[in-house]
Amino acid sequence: xxxxxxxxxxxxxxIDDYILxxxxxxxxxxxxxxxxxxxxxxxxxxxxxxxxxxxxDQPHTSAGRVPSNKAYRLYVDHLIKGSKLTSDERERxxxxxxxxxxxxxxxxxxxxxxxxxxxxxxxxxVAPKLGTLRIRHVQLVPVAERTALMIIVTNAGIVKDAVxxxxxxxxxxxxxxxxxxxxxxxxxxxxxGVRQAFSELLRGAEQNxxxxxxxxxxxxxxxxxxxxxxxxxVGGSTNLLEYPEYSDVNKARSFLSVLESKDTLRKLxxxxxxxxxxxRIGPENQLPAxxxxxxxxxxxxxGDRSTGTLGIIGPTRMNYNRVISVLDFMSRALSDVLSExx
Amino acid sequence: xxxxxxxxxxxxxxIDDYILxxxxxxxxxxxxxxxxxxxxxxxxxxxxxxxxxxxxDQPHTSAGRVPSNKAYRLYVDHLIKGSKLTSDERERxxxxxxxxxxxxxxxxxxxxxxxxxxxxxxxxxVAPKLGTLRIRHVQLVPVAERTALMIIVTNAGIVKDAVxxxxxxxxxxxxxxxxxxxxxxxxxxxxxGVRQAFSELLRGAEQNxxxxxxxxxxxxxxxxxxxxxxxxxVGGSTNLLEYPEYSDVNKARSFLSVLESKDTLRKLxxxxxxxxxxxRIGPENQLPAxxxxxxxxxxxxxGDRSTGTLGIIGPTRMNYNRVISVLDFMSRALSDVLSExx
DNA sequence: CGTTAGCACTCGACGTGTATGAGTGCTAAC
DNA sequence: GTTAGCACTCATACACGTCGAGTGCTAACG
Numbered sequence: 001x002x003x004x005x006x007x008x009x010x011x012x013x014x015i016d017d018y019i020l021x022x023x024x025x026x027x028x029x030x031x032x033x034x035x036x037x038x039x040x041x042x043x044x045x046x047x048x049x050x051x052x053x054x055x056x057d058q059p060h061t062s063a064g065r066v067p068s069n070k071a072y073r074l075y076v077d078h079l080i081k082g083s084k085l086t087s088d089e090r091e092r093x094x095x096x097x098x099x100x101x102x103x104x105x106x107x108x109x110x111x112x113x114x115x116x117x118x119x120x121x122x123x124x125x126v127a128p129k130l131g132t133l134r135i136r137h138v139q140l141v142p143v144a145e146r147t148a149l150m151i152i153v154t155n156a157g158i159v160k161d162a163v164x165x166x167x168x169x170x171x172x173x174x175x176x177x178x179x180x181x182x183x184x185x186x187x188x189x190x191x192x193g194v195r196q197a198f199s200e201l202l203r204g205a206e207q208n209x210x211x212x213x214x215x216x217x218x219x220x221x222x223x224x225x226x227x228x229x230x231x232x233x234v235g236g237s238t239n240l241l242e243y244p245e246y247s248d249v250n251k252a253r254s255f256l257s258v259l260e261s262k263d264t265l266r267k268l269x270x271x272x273x274x275x276x277x278x279x280r281i282g283p284e285n286q287l288p289a290x291x292x293x294x295x296x297x298x299x300x301x302x303g304d305r306s307t308g309t310l311g312i313i314g315p316t317r318m319n320y321n322r323v324i325s326v327l328d329f330m331s332r333a334l335s336d337v338l339s340e341x342x
Numbered sequence: 343x344x345x346x347x348x349x350x351x352x353x354x355x356x357i358d359d360y361i362l363x364x365x366x367x368x369x370x371x372x373x374x375x376x377x378x379x380x381x382x383x384x385x386x387x388x389x390x391x392x393x394x395x396x397x398x399d400q401p402h403t404s405a406g407r408v409p410s411n412k413a414y415r416l417y418v419d420h421l422i423k424g425s426k427l428t429s430d431e432r433e434r435x436x437x438x439x440x441x442x443x444x445x446x447x448x449x450x451x452x453x454x455x456x457x458x459x460x461x462x463x464x465x466x467x468v469a470p471k472l473g474t475l476r477i478r479h480v481q482l483v484p485v486a487e488r489t490a491l492m493i494i495v496t497n498a499g500i501v502k503d504a505v506x507x508x509x510x511x512x513x514x515x516x517x518x519x520x521x522x523x524x525x526x527x528x529x530x531x532x533x534x535g536v537r538q539a540f541s542e543l544l545r546g547a548e549q550n551x552x553x554x555x556x557x558x559x560x561x562x563x564x565x566x567x568x569x570x571x572x573x574x575x576v577g578g579s580t581n582l583l584e585y586p587e588y589s590d591v592n593k594a595r596s597f598l599s600v601l602e603s604k605d606t607l608r609k610l611x612x613x614x615x616x617x618x619x620x621x622r623i624g625p626e627n628q629l630p631a632x633x634x635x636x637x638x639x640x641x642x643x644x645g646d647r648s649t650g651t652l653g654i655i656g657p658t659r660m661n662y663n664r665v666i667s668v669l670d671f672m673s674r675a676l677s678d679v680l681s682e683x684x
Numbered sequence: 685c686g687t688t689a690g691c692a693c694t695c696g697a698c699g700t701g702t703a704t705g706a707g708t709g710c711t712a713a714c
Numbered sequence: 715g716t717t718a719g720c721a722c723t724c725a726t727a728c729a730c731g732t733c734g735a736g737t738g739c740t741a742a743c744g
């Protein structure tokens with residue numbers, strides 16, 4: 001059976017209503033809606049068909065119908081009607097971002113806040129993959145005998161630091177000049193290409209071989225680790241508790257546990273290169289704890305190559321319209337603000 | 343009425359039991375306990391006295407008794423019997439800490455993890471006040487025309503960075519040598535004393551007055567702000583949801599909201615200079631949302647003057663014994679690990 | 685032939701009534 | 715001073731009946 005015009009209309013009405021109320025919706029409710037000129041009985045027949053086709057579920061015999069994941073999929077793919085943000089809203093969001101633009105990390109943090117406030121769901125922002133960032137500056141700072149702090153400033157202004165051991169006998173001035181050389185040689189190289197740059201350096205400078213080797217090791221370890229906890233920012237983690245689907249503490253807990261594991265989040269919110277908004281519904285997330293959550297993601301740019309992810313996680317019955325427009329706007333806004341660091 | 347020996351014994355038994363079960367405890371339960379050789383009737387008489395004295399509450403006529411906040415206060419002040427951690431446990435905790443000792447921030451982060459795992463409550467660690475840290479290194483890195491990133495490395499290895507505007511015409515080399523001077527002049531000064539050091543500098547170097555002024559402003563703004571979100575680390579925020587007092591979603595939510603506000607946490611976990619473990623019970627926290635939470639804090643050292651706070655937040659009926667010993671141990675362990683950065 | 689009114693049926697939500705049991709306070713006996 | 719006994723209280727659990735929202739089916743209607 002193919003879905004005809006009327007079935008689309010009814011299905012859309014059901015989803016719209018369910019998104020709003022979280023209550024199973026009955027035939028009378030739909031019938032009363034403006035735009036649907038049929039009696040409850042007719043609607044019932046159509047609903048029965050839609051259920052057979054897998055677009056609706058019935059919690060129990062005498063309850064209304066609830067959209068299935070298949071229905072949401074159809075909804076976001078075909079039925080969605082783009083909604084506009086008011087220019088007032090856009091302005092407000094943009095202002096929030098710019099107010100904090102002194103530091104990259106705080107921009108991202110406030111972006112997470114804006115996202116979760118605007119949508120009332122939970123927002124997640126993942127910083128760009130370290131490997132794609134370009135080195136701008138390298139600095140070795142002595143902290144103790146034979147120990148130094150290596151600081152790497154990237155084109156995103158993001159500062160990465162790590163403690164490394166250094167050969168004996170190097171004083172602050174030595175480290176200073178080594179830093180200078182390192183910066184000169186490595187500037188504008190992406191972090192992931194740093195191995196090659198280093199091996200060239202190693203050939204040249206015999207006496208600092210050990211120091212450089214250690215530095216390289218540290219950088220590579222960081223790249224492998226795929227970033228630390230501060231690379232994943234979560235906003236509005238308690239927002240979801242407002243919704244009836246989380247009135248059960250156990251559900252709430254399993255959801256919140258997911259938010260605690262930054263590694264899981266990083267995987268969940270990784271994307272291919274495209275800039276388009278992407279939506280994963282319920283089980284499409286491959287994580288039992290998120291079986292009735294949807295994840296909507298978009299990308300933001302930082303520099304020429306590197307992109308990070310910003311996204312929303314909410315109940316499957318989320319207001320996709322709103323979320324998509326907010327993400328779409330914020331993806332641009334965030335890219336714009338961050339490009340000023342270039 | 344004064345509390346005699348027996349009342350102490352009974353009160354302690356009640357608290358111990360309630361901490362374990364979270365259920366109002368009746369006279370029979372106490373009577374059965376080894377160590378208390380009285381019949382339920384006798385216990386009842388004593389309980390009645392204890393209630394009148396304000397140490398016990400009765401949820402309703404035919405329920406058992408529940409310890410009041412006054413009882414907990416007495417408990418932690420007098421009744422507590424120090425418990426020892428097994429050396430096995432100590433070792434495990436210590437190892438966890440050391441495993442991550444490459445970066446200060448990750449040490450603190452993993453300390454929060456260890457604390458919440460060991461206690462099954464929520465842990466909070468507050469980094470030392472910025473003002474008490476000493477400057478080790480200052481570095482200006484060019485990021486764009488007239489813009490530079492100022493990086494300050496402190497004795498904790500903690501890196502603070504901020505974008506500042508610089509006068510026109512300064513190239514990378516200029517910034518390099520300015521950094522060198524700044525580092526030389528400011529090294530070993532505490533951040534809070536930096537204003538004075540700067541004004542001396544300002545008198546000397548006429549041509550960079552503007553740059554230095556901006557840098558000083560940025561530093562002071564940071565000091566005022568009292569640190570950013572990354573200075574407060576929370577571990578095991580969902581742990582408390584395991585306990586029956588949070589089976590109500592609204593309670594859970596209001597608790598979790600507190601954890602989201604880093605400013606509130608910073609205030610809640612600030613301490614005077616002492617290194618002793620301190621306990622605040624229920625309303626002593628001055629925050630309605632935490633009326634049935636207790637907060638236990640200790641200090642850790644970082645360098646000669648500066649201290650940070652580590653603490654646990656849990657239900658008022660928390661296992662104070664265990665929490666105190668864990669905090670006591672971790673306060674030392676953390677100080678030790680961090681002192682290696684000095 | 686599609687649409688709709690009518691009707692019997694289902695099932696969760698809610699309120700009421702009753703039994704149960706844990707726990708208390710009091711009194712009298714030990 | 716301690717304890718056994720007993721009447722009393724009250725939350726909890728369970729059974730039962732009512733109510734109402736919603737369904738599926740059938741027959742009538744245009």
